[in-house]
Amino acid sequence: MTRNSQESTTGWMMTIPALAVVGTFSLYPALDSFLLSLHRIYLGLPTIGQPYIGLQNYTMLMQDPVAQQAFLVTFGFVLLSTTLEVLLGLSIALVIHETFSGRGWVRAAILIPWAIPTVVASQMWRFIFNDQYGLANLLLFGDQVSNYVPWLASPTWAFLAIVAADVWKTASFAGLLILAGLQVIPDELYDAARLDGATAWQRFRHITLPLIKPALLIALLFRTIDAFRVFDLVFVMTQGGPGDATQVIQFYGYKTLFTEGQMGYGASISIAVFLTLLLLSVLYVRTIGTTLFQREPA
Amino acid sequence: MIKNFTIVFCIFCVPIIPISTSSASETAHTVLRFVTWKADNPKIWDAAIARFETAYPSITIEREIAPHSSTAYHDLLTQKLKSHDTAMDVFFMDVVWPAEFAMAGWVLPLDDRFSVSEQKKFLSATIQAGTYRHRIYSVPSRIDSGMLYYRKDLLQKYGFDPPQTWGALVIQADTILKGEQPTHPALRGYSGQFKQYEGLVCNMLEFVGSHNGLFLSKDGTRSTLTSPDAIQALTFVRKHIIQRLATPAGLTHQEPESLAIFVQGHAVFHRNWPYAWKMANNARYSKIVGNVGVTLLPHFPNGQSVATLGGWLYGISAYSNHPQEAWTFIRFMTSPQMQKYFALQASLAPSRTALYSDTEILTANPQFQDLFPVFQTARPRPQTPIYPIVSNILQRYFSRVLAFPHIDPFQEASITDHQINHYLELVQSTPQ
Numbered sequence: 091m092t093r094n095s096q097e098s099t100t101g102w103m104m105t106i107p108a109l110a111v112v113g114t115f116s117l118y119p120a121l122d123s124f125l126l127s128l129h130r131i132y133l134g135l136p137t138i139g140q141p142y143i144g145l146q147n148y149t150m151l152m153q154d155p156v157a158q159q160a161f162l163v164t165f166g167f168v169l170l171s172t173t174l175e176v177l178l179g180l181s182i183a184l185v186i187h188e189t190f191s192g193r194g195w196v197r198a199a200i201l202i203p204w205a206i207p208t209v210v211a212s213q214m215w216r217f218i219f220n221d222q223y224g225l226a227n228l229l230l231f232g233d234q235v236s237n238y239v240p241w242l243a244s245p246t247w248a249f250l251a252i253v254a255a256d257v258w259k260t261a262s263f264a265g266l267l268i269l270a271g272l273q274v275i276p277d278e279l280y281d282a283a284r285l286d287g288a289t290a291w292q293r294f295r296h297i298t299l300p301l302i303k304p305a306l307l308i309a310l311l312f313r314t315i316d317a318f319r320v321f322d323l324v325f326v327m328t329q330g331g332p333g334d335a336t337q338v339i340q341f342y343g344y345k346t347l348f349t350e351g352q353m354g355y356g357a358s359i360s361i362a363v364f365l366t367l368l369l370l371s372v373l374y375v376r377t378i379g380t381t382l383f384q385r386e387p388a
Numbered sequence: 389m390i391k392n393f394t395i396v397f398c399i400f401c402v403p404i405i406p407i408s409t410s411s412a413s414e415t416a417h418t419v420l421r422f423v424t425w426k427a428d429n430p431k432i433w434d435a436a437i438a439r440f441e442t443a444y445p446s447i448t449i450e451r452e453i454a455p456h457s458s459t460a461y462h463d464l465l466t467q468k469l470k471s472h473d474t475a476m477d478v479f480f481m482d483v484v485w486p487a488e489f490a491m492a493g494w495v496l497p498l499d500d501r502f503s504v505s506e507q508k509k510f511l512s513a514t515i516q517a518g519t520y521r522h523r524i525y526s527v528p529s530r531i532d533s534g535m536l537y538y539r540k541d542l543l544q545k546y547g548f549d550p551p552q553t554w555g556a557l558v559i560q561a562d563t564i565l566k567g568e569q570p571t572h573p574a575l576r577g578y579s580g581q582f583k584q585y586e587g588l589v590c591n592m593l594e595f596v597g598s599h600n601g602l603f604l605s606k607d608g609t610r611s612t613l614t615s616p617d618a619i620q621a622l623t624f625v626r627k628h629i630i631q632r633l634a635t636p637a638g639l640t641h642q643e644p645e646s647l648a649i650f651v652q653g654h655a656v657f658h659r660n661w662p663y664a665w666k667m668a669n670n671a672r673y674s675k676i677v678g679n680v681g682v683t684l685l686p687h688f689p690n691g692q693s694v695a696t697l698g699g700w701l702y703g704i705s706a707y708s709n710h711p712q713e714a715w716t717f718i719r720f721m722t723s724p725q726m727q728k729y730f731a732l733q734a735s736l737a738p739s740r741t742a743l744y745s746d747t748e749i750l751t752a753n754p755q756f757q758d759l760f761p762v763f764q765t766a767r768p769r770p771q772t773p774i775y776p777i778v779s780n781i782l783q784r785y786f787s788r789v790l791a792f793p794h795i796d797p798f799q800e801a802s803i804t805d806h807q808i809n810h811y812l813e814l815v816q817s818t819p820q
Contacts, residue, residue: 133466134488134773137818155803156784221637222574222649236573240637245791331584332639332791334784349459350777 120364126357133351140354147358157359159334160342163249167338168317171256175313176306178257179264184298186265187272200262208259212326215255216242219327242328245335252323252336260316264309271305272298304378311374315367339363418713419448423465423479426456432733439729440720447713458482469494469705477708478717480700481526483517483768484775489703490520491773491818496704497523501715513697513766514739520771525703527722528739530730532698533766534594534685535759537650537658537668541679542568550683551657554598557686558628561656565633572654577633579646579655584787587642589769589779590696591659592786595621597694597767598687603782604770604808609816611808613785613801621688622789622797630790633657639791651676659685661698662737665755682755684762697766699739731756737763774811781807 127147131140151157186197203211218225221240231237241247275298283293321340324330330337330345340363347356427433437449454461462485468476469492481489489495502524507515514528538550542564551557561577568575581587596603601617604610612618630638638646643660647667650658651674658664667673668680684693702718704711720726727738731749737759743749744760770778785804789797 132774132814133470134491134776135815135818136492138814221635221640222654236569240635240640243636243639243791328640329583329585331787333584333788333795335791345780348463350774350780352777 123357123360126353127355127361129354131353133353143354147355148362150355151358151362156334156337157339157342160337160339163334163336164318164320164338164340166249167253167256167320168314171253171260171317172310172313174253174257175261175264175317176268176309178261179266179268179309180306182262182265183268183272187269200265202262203259204262204266206259208322209326211259212255212323215251215258215323216327219247219251243332245332248328248332248336252320252327255323255327256317256320260313264313267309267312268302268305271302275301307374307378311371311378314370314374318363318367318370417446417448418710419450420477420710420713420717421450421452421475422717423452423454423468423476425454425461425480429734432730435733436721436726436729439726440717443720444716447716449717452476466494469707472707473705474707474709476705477710477714479703479705480529481518481703483514483697483699483701484771484779486518486525486701486703487520487771488773488775490523490525491815494706495525496706496708496711497525498527498704498715499523502527509741510739511741511763511766513763513768514699514701517697517768517771518701518703526701527718529700529702529722530727530736531739531763531766532661532663532737533695533763534590534659534661534698535695535762536683536685537660537664538681538683539653539656539676539679540681541676542656543681550681551686554595554624554628554686554688557657558633561633564656574654576635576649576655578629578638578657578659579634579641579649580629580638580659581642581646582630582634582638582787582790583640583642584783585642586779586783588786589782590698592622592625592782593696593767593769594659594685594694595625598685598691599624600688600691604772604778604812608770608772609812611805611812613805613808614798617690619797619801622786622801624688626790626793626797631793636791639787662735662755662759666735682758682762684765693762693765695762695766697768772812772815774815777811778808781811 128142128144129140130138130143130146132138182200186193186200217223219241221227221238221243224241226241227238230239239247241251279297279301280293283297288296319340320338321344324336324338324341325344328336330341339359343356343359343363346352346359350356422437424433437451441448454464461480462482465479469489481495486495490497507524510528511531513533514531515524518524518526518528536550543550543560546560546564546567548560548563551560557578565575565577580591582591593603596618599617599621601615601621602612603618605612630636634641641649643664646655646658647660647664649655650660650664651668653675665680665682669677671677674680685695687693702722704714704718708714722739724740724743727736727740727743728746728749730736731738731743732752735753737756738744738749744756750757769775772778781804785800789795789800
C-alpha cells in the first residue's frame, strides 16, 4: 500500500512540470479567452467599461452574416484543399514508394514546398498570380499582354489561387504520412496477389487501399485541422478580398481582435473556431479508432 | 583583449555621455520621450532634433523608434497608453486616430495652448482631423492628400487639358486608349488603390465626396451610404473605373502596385499621395520623368473636388509628467522655420498655409505650387473613436460592390448602413 502511494506521489511529482507547462500555456489562455468572450470590450471605447454580457457575443456571432460567410469560405477551402492534397499526396506516396535510381533525391525534392515558410510561399504565389509580371499569365498567354488575367481580382479565381497555393505547399506532407502507411505493407501480399493473377488496379484496390486507410485518415485529420486554421496565405495574398471572397474565419477573427479592438467579440470567434476543430477532431479520431480496432482481429 | 574591451566600452558609452553630462550640469533638466516611427530620412530628423536641443538646452529628446507600419505603430502606442505609461511624453498620431485617443482620454486637449488664431494659420483639414467634439488634440506636422497625376505628353498629344470632371476624365482616357492601345496594349486609363484595405476607403471618399456624398452624416451619428449621391458615385466607379479604365486588376492594387503601373508608362491617369511625385520623376524608377503632371482630383457635375487627408499629427500623452516641455517641443517642430526646413530637406508638404508663398520652398519644390489647391480640398475620413471598425465595414462594402458586378449597390448599402449604425449607436451611448 505505502509503496503504491509512494509510487503515485513520485508519479505526480514527475508529471507536475508537464502539467504546469500545459496549464500555463494552453489551459490558462484558453480559459482566459473564454472569459473574454463573455464580456463587451471595445478598445476604442474604454468608457463603456468591460461589462459581463453572458453569451451575447455568441448570439451575435450566430447572426453575423460576415462570420457566416467566413465560415462558408473556410469550409469550402478545407473541403477542396484537403481532398486535393490527400489525392495528390497519395499519388506522390505511390511514386516515391517505388524503387528507382535517384529516389532519395526525388523524396527530398518533394518535401521542399513543405519546408518553405508559408509567408514566403504566399508571397511567391502572389507574384505568380500577379496580372502584369506573374508567371501564370506568362505561361498561359506568353506575350499576349491584352489577354492577361488579374487572377486575384476575381472572387472565384482568388479563392482557387489560395487553394492552389495550399495544395502545392502541403500535398507532400500528406504524401509523407501516406508513404509511412505504404511502407508497412508486407511485399508477400503483393507477391501472392500477383500469383493469383491480380491486375495492378486490383492489387491497389484490394491490398494497398484498405491497408493504408489509417494513414489516409491521419493525413486527412492533420490536413483538415491545419486547413481550418489557414491565415497566412490569405493575409499575404489577398487580405480577404476581393469583396470578402477569400476571408476565412481566422482572418476575420484576427481583424476583429487586433485591428478593430473588439476583444470580447473577437474572443468568441476564436472559441467558435476552437469548438469546431474539437468537434472535427473527435469525429476523425473516433473513425480512425474504429478502423484500427476492426483491423486487430485480422 | 583589453583593446576589445575598450572598443566595446566606448560603443556603449558614446550615446550615454552627452545625456549624463548635461543632466548633471543642469538642475531643471527634462528628458522628453518622443515615440515616433522609423523615418524615411533619419538624418534629417536627427538634425532637426539637434536644432531643438540647441535652442532649448534644458530639454533632451529621447526618441523611441516604433515600426514603420501605421497598424504596428498604433498597437505599440495604445499598449503604452492603456498601461498609463508616464515615460512617454510626445507621439505622432495618424490623422484617423485623434477621435479614438480623445475618447479614451489618452491624449491631452490643447485648447489652452493652441489658440484658435494660431490654428487658422494651418490648412483647415489638418486642424479638423485633430478636433473631436469641439476640442483640439493635436498639431499637424505636415499634410498628405490624394491627388491626380497625369501624363502631360499623352494629354498634349491628343489636345486635352487636365480633366475637371470624372466624365471628362473618362472621355479623355477613352480617346487616348483608342489611339495608343494598338501599339501599347498594356496601357490603361486609370490606376488607383482598390484592394480591400484602408486605401480603398481613401479612394472612395474622393469619388463619393466629389459627388456631394458623405459616408457618415455631418454630426457623425448615422451612416449615409444609401444616399443617391453615394450610390451614384460608387456605380460610376464600378462601371467606368473598375470594369474599364483601371481594369479589374485595380482590385488587387495598393499604392506600390498602382504607382509601378504609372511610372512604367502603363497608365494615363493615376491617383496617389504627394510622395509619388518624387518617384515618378526619379529616372531610377520611372520611364516618364518630365512627363508627369499633377492636379486636383476631378469631381462630378454636382460636386467639388475632394482629396482624402493623410499625414501625421503631434499629440501629448495624457500621462506625461512634462506637458509644458512637450508643448515647447511641438511648437518648435511645427514652427514656420522647422516646416520650411522639412520642406527643403525632405520635400514634406507644410501644414502652414503661409509657407506656400515662400519662394525658397517653391524653388526647391515647384510641385507645391500645383499641390496647394489640392491640399485646400483635403477632407478627413470619418471621425469616430471606432474608426477601425467603421473602416473595415466600409472596405468590405466597397470591395463587394466593385468585385461582384451583379450585386445591387443599394441593397448592399442598406445592409452596410445598418451595420455601421449599430456601432455608432454604441458610441452615442457612451458618456462624453
